[in-house]
Amino acid sequence: MTNELLWLTVFMQILMGGTDTLLHHEFTERLAWQPSAQKELKLHALRNFIYAGLFASFAWGVPNGAFALIALGFIIAEVIITLWDFVEEDLSRKLPATERVLHTLLALNYGAILILLLPELWNFSKEPTSYKFIDYGVGSYALVIASIGVFLFGLRDYFAALRLENLREIPGGELIDKLKANQHILVTGATGFVGKRLTQALIAKGQNITVLTRNPEKTSKLGTPINIITDLKQIRDDAPLDAIINLAGEPLANGFWTKAKKQEILSSREKIADEIYQLCERLYVPPKVVITASAIGWYGLRGDEKLTEETPAKNCFTHEVCELVEQKSNRLRNFNCRVINLRIGLVLDIEGGMLANLLVPFEYGLGGSIGNGQHWMSWITRDDLVRLIAHCLSNEEIHGALNAVAPEPLQNKDFTKMLGQALNRPSFMPMPEIILKLILGDFAKELLLASQNIDNTKIIRSGFKFNAPNLRIALEKVLPIKRKSEKITNGSQEYYF
Helix, strand or coil, rough: HHHHHHHHHHHHHHHHHHHHHHHHHHHHCCCCHHHHHHHHHHHHHHHHHHHHHHHHHHHEEEEHHHHHHHHHHHHHHHHHHHHHHHHHHHHHHCCCCCHHHHHHHHHHHHHHHHHHHHHHHHHHHCCCCCEEEECCCCCHHHHHHHHHHHHHCCCHHHHHHHHHHHCCCCCCCHHHCCCCCCCEEECCCCCCCHHHHHHHHHHCCEEEEEECCCCCHHHCCCCCCCCCECHHHHHCCCCCCCCCEEECCCCCCCCCCCCCHHHHHHHHHHHHHHHHHHHHEEEEEEEEEEEEEEEHHHHHHCCEEEEEECCCCCCCCHHHHHHHHHHHHHHHHHHHCCEEEEEEEEEEEEEEEEHHHHHHHHCCCCCCCCCCCCCCCCEEHHHHHHHHHHHHHHHHHCCCEEECCCCCCEHHHHHHHHHHHHHHCCCCCEECCHHHHCCCCCCHHHHEEEHHEEEHHHHHHHCCCEEEEEEHHHHHHCCCCCCCCCEEEEEEEEEEE
């Protein structure tokens, strides 16, 4: 009975461990592409190598004598590594609830394995040193497959950690050039994908930053000094405030667009916009400039036509959201604020956004165009967006709507082809349009398949220069991959692909 129970617990551990690896480490958390996960990846690799050895050693028999003691030593090492991994996970990221539950189940089941296995291993250690071959039938083959699987994932984690060491991230303070010193700036949405990088850059540049957040714990990685508030009412009426940067709002790409979800997206933006208006209304001296995050979804579903800030919109849900944001923002002109509505394109970086979601399937060779690939994608790197926001703060000639996109939009088929080339992977598996629409409905039509060929002449005329004006340069800057190929010259800099 003990042996049968031991086999059951081992198979449960393999099943739950595989689920955790694929569901969380690979797809939802994308650890292989998270710069903060380097240590965690190395720990996972070492633990997987230990598992591979243990599975292989027990697949066709039992170790005796010194071999059993070696196996016992590896088990103790695995326990130590797992505890170390728990600490590292808490330091580097916030685990989703499902991962915490699964880790708890894994720990409990592993405890059961140890209770059942350690006494037998101790008895084996008293035997003469040898390896006793036993054919466990299906169990033997299952352990061999598990051993190969964890070994391969161990290699992946190890090389992913080495790859992340190649990440050439520009220090936040070096992103911003021209900006008046010691300005008081309020940032909402500062812990988000764009807001975090922007806030870090502003702090590094010596700005006095106040962050509005619902969860102060998330601000721990933004840098110091920083003023944290949870309600705009905490700002005094006589507080000096030079600028407001509003990036807050429920993400459009976070979950299915149910009726309730759509209302949450609209309400979150309306609420923060009204609170900012009330703040400016009571301040003795209103801010000089307010920058609000809108999106190119303002234009609606378009074809190949070139879209400027003067192009009229076509109605859809994303337009409804952006129009609400911009109308609420424009009211601040009543206080003589310089109002800028950034119509932001697809923001590229490995830490979040559309590109981060594409990396795992493309790396596994499952990438390809979305639908027929004919729709236009207007994009901007996260660092260039941060630089553009700083540019808007300092350039008093900029106001109104502004298309925050790089100079060279691409059709989806070209975008995905270049991404596959950058990752040295094929990109021949398209996502069928009919399936996307069937499953995701308007979400697919407006976020995955919408065509928006955006013109950024207004940005260029304002004197802003992109560090990543085309996708090849953008991917070279964003992806932590060393490669040798053709040389591309952009001004005085050289890039290799």
